[in-house]
Amino acid sequence: xxxxxxxxxxxxxxxxxxxxxxxxxxxxxxxxxxxxxxxxxxxxxxxxxxxxxxxxxxxxxxxxxxxxxxxxxxxxxxxxxxxxxxxxxxxxxxxxxxxxxxxxxxxxxxxxxxxxxxxxxxxxxxxxxxxxxxxxxxxxxxxxxxxxxxxxxxxxxxxxxxxxxxxxxxxxxxxxxxxxxxxxxxxxxxxxxxxxxxxxxxxxxxxxxxxxxxxxxxxxxxxxxxxxxxxxxxxxxxxxxxxxxxxxxxxxxxxxxxxxxxxxxxxxxxxxxxxxxxxxxxxxxxxxxxxxxxxxxxxxxxxxxxxxxxxxxxxxxxxxxxxxxxxxxxxxxxxxxxxxxxxxxxxxxxxxxxxxxxxxxxxxxxxxxxxxxxxxxxxxxxxxxxxxxxxxxxxxxxxxxxxxxxxxxxxx
Amino acid sequence: xxxxxxxxxxxxxxxxxxxxxxxxxxxxxxxxxxxxxxxxxxxxxxxxxxxxxxxxxxxxxxxxxxxxxxxxxxxxxxxxxxxxxxxxxxxxxxxxxxxxxxxxxxxxxxxxxxxxxxxxxxxxxxxxxxxxxxxxxxxxxxxxxxxxxxxxxxxxxxxxxxxxxxxxxxxxxxxxxxxxxxxxxxxxxxxxxxxxxxxxxxxxxxxxxxxxxxxxxxxxxxxxxxxxxxxxxxxxxxxxxxxxxxxxxxxxxxxxxxxxxxxxxxxxxxxxxxxxxxxxxxxxxxxxxxxxxxxxxxxxxxxxxxxxxxxxxxxxxxxxxxxxxxxxxxxxxxxxxxxxxxxxxxxxxxxxxxxxxxxxxxxxxxxxxxxxxxxxxxxxxxxxxxxxxxxxxxxxxxxxxxxxxxxxxxxx
Numbered sequence: 001x002x003x004x005x006x007x008x009x010x011x012x013x014x015x016x017x018x019x020x021x022x023x024x025x026x027x028x029x030x031x032x033x034x035x036x037x038x039x040x041x042x043x044x045x046x047x048x049x050x051x052x053x054x055x056x057x058x059x060x061x062x063x064x065x066x067x068x069x070x071x072x073x074x075x076x077x078x079x080x081x082x083x084x085x086x087x088x089x090x091x092x093x094x095x096x097x098x099x100x101x102x103x104x105x106x107x108x109x110x111x112x113x114x115x116x117x118x119x120x121x122x123x124x125x126x127x128x129x130x131x132x133x134x135x136x137x138x139x140x141x142x143x144x145x146x147x148x149x150x151x152x153x154x155x156x157x158x159x160x161x162x163x164x165x166x167x168x169x170x171x172x173x174x175x176x177x178x179x180x181x182x183x184x185x186x187x188x189x190x191x192x193x194x195x196x197x198x199x200x201x202x203x204x205x206x207x208x209x210x211x212x213x214x215x216x217x218x219x220x221x222x223x224x225x226x227x228x229x230x231x232x233x234x235x236x237x238x239x240x241x242x243x244x245x246x247x248x249x250x251x252x253x254x255x256x257x258x259x260x261x262x263x264x265x266x267x268x269x270x271x272x273x274x275x276x277x278x279x280x281x282x283x284x285x286x287x288x289x290x291x292x293x294x295x296x297x298x299x300x301x302x303x304x305x306x307x308x309x310x311x312x313x314x315x316x317x318x319x320x321x322x323x324x325x326x327x328x329x330x331x332x333x334x335x336x337x338x339x340x341x342x343x344x345x346x347x348x349x350x351x352x353x354x355x356x357x358x359x360x361x362x363x364x365x366x367x368x369x370x371x372x373x374x375x376x377x378x379x380x381x382x383x384x385x386x387x388x389x390x391x392x393x394x395x396x397x398x399x400x401x402x403x404x405x406x407x408x409x410x411x412x
Numbered sequence: 413x414x415x416x417x418x419x420x421x422x423x424x425x426x427x428x429x430x431x432x433x434x435x436x437x438x439x440x441x442x443x444x445x446x447x448x449x450x451x452x453x454x455x456x457x458x459x460x461x462x463x464x465x466x467x468x469x470x471x472x473x474x475x476x477x478x479x480x481x482x483x484x485x486x487x488x489x490x491x492x493x494x495x496x497x498x499x500x501x502x503x504x505x506x507x508x509x510x511x512x513x514x515x516x517x518x519x520x521x522x523x524x525x526x527x528x529x530x531x532x533x534x535x536x537x538x539x540x541x542x543x544x545x546x547x548x549x550x551x552x553x554x555x556x557x558x559x560x561x562x563x564x565x566x567x568x569x570x571x572x573x574x575x576x577x578x579x580x581x582x583x584x585x586x587x588x589x590x591x592x593x594x595x596x597x598x599x600x601x602x603x604x605x606x607x608x609x610x611x612x613x614x615x616x617x618x619x620x621x622x623x624x625x626x627x628x629x630x631x632x633x634x635x636x637x638x639x640x641x642x643x644x645x646x647x648x649x650x651x652x653x654x655x656x657x658x659x660x661x662x663x664x665x666x667x668x669x670x671x672x673x674x675x676x677x678x679x680x681x682x683x684x685x686x687x688x689x690x691x692x693x694x695x696x697x698x699x700x701x702x703x704x705x706x707x708x709x710x711x712x713x714x715x716x717x718x719x720x721x722x723x724x725x726x727x728x729x730x731x732x733x734x735x736x737x738x739x740x741x742x743x744x745x746x747x748x749x750x751x752x753x754x755x756x757x758x759x760x761x762x763x764x765x766x767x768x769x770x771x772x773x774x775x776x777x778x779x780x781x782x783x784x785x786x787x788x789x790x791x792x793x794x795x796x797x798x799x800x801x802x803x804x805x806x807x808x809x810x811x812x813x814x815x816x817x818x819x820x821x822x823x824x
Contacts, residue, residue, distance in 0.1 A: 054491070057432065057492055058499045069492065072488050075481070075484045079466070079480040082477045083473050087470045096557075
């Protein structure tokens with residue numbers, strides 16, 4: 001008998017029939033003798049409907065009130081799922097974030113979980129009930145309703161699993177797991193049976209949309225095994241777990257890409273202390289988040305600085321940078337929003353050398369020019385022209401033998 | 413400067429434009445220098461939509477979970493109204509029932525308010541904010557979400573007014589006040605400037621749908637002046653207040669009717685202790701509420717018993733009564749669902765005699781047969797054939813000079 005936290009997203013509870021299906025799946029897990037805590041999102045479309053109503057009244061709605069409104073989406077879901085379970089003869093009880101209680105800081109619309117007092121949930125489990133917890137929401141110490149930001153339900157599930165010391169946190173989604181690459185681009189892409197937290201973190205932050213970065217970080221910090229699996233079938237998905245020795249044998253676990261960025265370059269920036277700070281400070285003031293930043297070694301006391309931002313922030317950033325460039329007397333500002341970032345990720349890189357070189361050479365053979373490079377311990381990212389993105393992903397998948405390797409692993 | 417509680421129903425906040433209108437009205441009251449607490453219902457149709465979803469999953473949904481689901485309707489309204497007010501430059505802050513905090517017992521879907529701790533609302537008022545409170549909902553001592561039953565938002569408003577010792581509780585509705593009779597039936601019906609709690613209670617329980625009985629009782633117990641007025645214009649409505657000497661001069665204040673009842677008669681019931689108890693006990697067990705009960709003096713040790721029930725309960729009640737009638741060896745069970753109840757209400761009856769006789773004689777003149785009679789200190793009700801209902805209301809309105817009298821009162 002295990003204690004299992006299951007998370008179902010908005011599509012899985014999108015209508016009454018789907019809620020009934022989720023209830024059946026939960027009831028089966030319960031019938032198999034496990035204790036079950038279910039975390040649910042708002043019904044698909046509901047959060048957008050509520051944001052739409054709010055924005056009709058206030059183009060930039062007050063975030064405290066927005067949280068009051070948005071939190072209702074999950075509250076409806078927990079009540080409905082609880083009813084569906086009871087109707088199938090399975091005892092169930094719903095809990096809002098405040099009832100659990102999921103304590104957060106007071107940063108509305110993107111609150112952080114501070115602590116979880118899961119006593120009421122434990123009591124429900126002890127009473128033989130399935131506990132159904134509203135994802136995405138919590139309460140501040142002032143008893144204000146907060147929300148955790150988009151994808152916050154994953155975080156709720158992982159945090160509940162940590163608080164309850166659950167055996168596993170099942171994240172049910174519309175994909176069957178984590179793949180070596182996007183199967184829409186690489187037909188040979190293989191599902192990974194296991195992946196380490198660190199690799200998953202890199203993949204998540206690099207644009208693979210399976211799990212939110214924050215949920216993976218939380219799972220890593222508390223050692224929660226996360227099982228990413230399909231809500232449409234019973235097959236095992238991908239287990240996100242602590243790194244072990246066998247994982248290091250695999251040099252590259254997956255290829256990620258992101259085509260929602262843009263690149264800006266400022267040339268001939270005086271290489272003096274405070275100059276870069278002036279530039280990036282002004283961008284930060286506008287709440288624009290930078291991704292990659294590359295600065296070359298200076299020549300004659302001048303240097304070129306390049307960086308990438310989300311494509312949605314491109315215009316706004318360009319304006320700011322042009323203003324600052326005049327002030328700091330830089331030479332030119334160049335921008336390009338037809339770029340893509342492709343990345344290879346793998347904990348094996350720590351112990352294998354020449355991985356980056358193999359990547360660059362593989363891209364070079366296809367005449368794909370590398371515009372920017374950024375590396376971490378377990379990943380290498382390259383910015384390239386957007387039109388080559390699919391080709392680059394396929395080439396890298398092939399270069400690092402991911403199709404074959406995954407097969408071997410599944411057979412092992 | 414006054415402290416005013418305003419309550420707006422579901423129609424008044426039925427869409428984004430109407431919410432904007434409510435916000436404007438609230439902002440004007442605030443701009444006139446008053447402190448304002450607003451209580452709102454769910455947007456029109458929302459509660460029914462949520463009940464529909466719940467019933468698709470569970471024909472008879474668990475009431476605890478139903479409350480979790482239903483409470484979201486008002487939560488969305490308070491957030492949206494708060495945004496609309498802020499957009500008009502008026503500081504506002506929303507409060508759920510739990511945040512206020514409105515403490516109730518734990519009877520889900522029809523909880524009673526036990527106490528209100530209005531400290532947070534008072535803090536908001538002190539900070540110059542309009543406080544927007546979710547109607548219809550509260551929390552039990554176990555921190556469970558409860559709802560107060562249909563019309564519960566009126567009760568929330570009156571209870572908030574009592575807790576805050578507000579100067580007045582404005583109930584905005586789609587009628588402009590309390591009339592001497594239904595204007596759809598009596599064209600000469602006049603709006604009453606003032607009415608006593610007791611009269612309003614009789615009118616509410618007799619089928620005039622302006623205010624819920626429980627709200628009026630609460631207002632009476634705490635001496636809250638309630639102003640029933642139109643949400644479509646600024647004209648004064650009807651003030652529901654403590655009885656004063658001038659009210660007693662008016663013999664009859666209004667005529668009420670109810671056409672949603674049915675009558676059942678059991679003949680030749682043995683007039684022995686315990687027999688009536690057997691009959692009514694079985695009806696009560698089925699959770700059927702009786703309205704009028706009439707038992708004639710017995711002849712030869714037998715009596716006839718008649719009573720009325722809501723028409724929706726007619727079939728079910730008839731079945732039960734037929735079964736019991738066999739057991740207690742009564743003679744016959746007769747039922748009639750084509751009846752109506754007309755009533756005259758007025759605190760002046762306490763000090764004026766012959767009022768009932770005038771009523772019976774007026775109905776008799778029109779050949780309207782009276783089937784049952786029931787009286788209280790300040791009302792007389794008659795059950796008649798349904799088809800005569802409108803006629804009876806008009807005749808009584810005329811007999812007691814209500815059209816003219818109201819005019820005189822308004823001119824005074």
